[in-house]
Amino acid sequence: MPYLVRENLFIGNIGDAAEILEKGSSEITHVLSVLSSASISFFSEWRSSLEIPAKEIKRVFAGDSEFLEGSKSALSPEKLVYNMEYAGKDLKIVRMAVPIKDTEDENLLDYLEVCLDFIEDGRKNGATLVHCFAGVSRSAAIITAYLMRSEQLSQEAALESLRDCCEFVSPNDNFLEQLKMFEEMNFKVDRGNPKYKRFRLRILGDSYNRGHKIDSSKFGADPGLPREVESTNPETLPDGNKSSTVAYRCKKCRRVVAVQDNIVNHNPGEGMTAFQWQKRRSGNNFNKPDDFGCSSIFIEPLKWMKTVEEGAIEGKLSCVHCDARLGYFNWSGIQCNCGSWITPAFQLHKSRMDISTV
Incomplete structure (x- = not known):
């Protein structure tokens, strides 16, 4: 009963x-x-x-x-x-x-x-x-x-x-x-919540590690396509412009490769002290974590990432338009220069992109 x-x-x-x-x-x-x-x-x-x-x-x-x-x-x-x-x-x-x-x-x-x-x-x-x-x-x-x-x-x-x-x-x-x-999340499913994004990425990584094929239908929408950009939730910019969203563009061809909604935030680690074992001890000040910001952004897997869809455990992320190298992915994780480990990781180097709005 x-x-x-x-x-x-x-x-x-x-x-x-x-x-x-x-x-x-x-x-x-x-x-x-x-x-x-x-x-x-x-x-x-x-x-x-x-x-x-x-x-x-x-x-x-x-x-x-x-x-x-x-x-x-x-x-x-x-x-x-x-x-x-x-x-x-x-x-x-x-x-x-x-x-x-x-x-x-x-x-x-x-x-x-x-x-x-x-x-x-x-x-x-x-x-x-x-x-x-x-x-x-x-x-x-x-x-x-x-x-x-x-x-x-x-x-x-x-x-x-x-x-x-x-x-x-x-x-x-x-x-x-x-x-x-x-x-x-205050008793609602907030899909823009950073913790929810990390959780979803972990679930995807667990599925990959169990040997399941990860196809692009489970990836985020390609923000470089006009229709997808229009459907993206706007983020408030520092200048207060609420009608735009932060966009990350390939520095070589200017194609949009990610927007603010795609970013998976992470907590800063121990900065350069996390890499102390790799460096000579000296009197310089380069070990201060506050002197270094994150040199990359980490995002959810997106539909333009053809190399990821092919099933490799790691590899380069290249612009789908001009083939310029933008970053790297690894299902087992990547350590940010701030010291944090992100697993799985889809990393775009800031030096390879321009930041604008759409």
């Missing part, structure tokens, strides 16, 4: 959901299925004797304008975000299926807001059941996030409150880390 978490909000497993969809329910009107598969036929595949009627309403992909409006998805445009259908005995239950895996490299944040909005709508119009396969990790992470946003609770307080209702829930460590980030 599903567990009651709040008024009109339940948590359960796949068996609970299958029973409700097969026999109907006097309470539950909405079902959020958080499973590896978002297909309509999943329940009939799981239990061959079970045939649950379903009528598809819509399938939403990351590339759909409706999903992308007001946000930048980190998902591949071909990635299914959710599937909506009328399901159950009399086709009266609204079911949304979201394809999330219970793994240490799954990006929960990119699916979070559509799930929370569905739960809220279901509670207003009836009652919502949130379930995964076992009712332990994925569904618990989604409901914890919902309690965090709706009741302004910390990650720890929300999870503790959920455990008061269902003591065996236990989101995996990756989900807990993302929920903590969700809290730090």
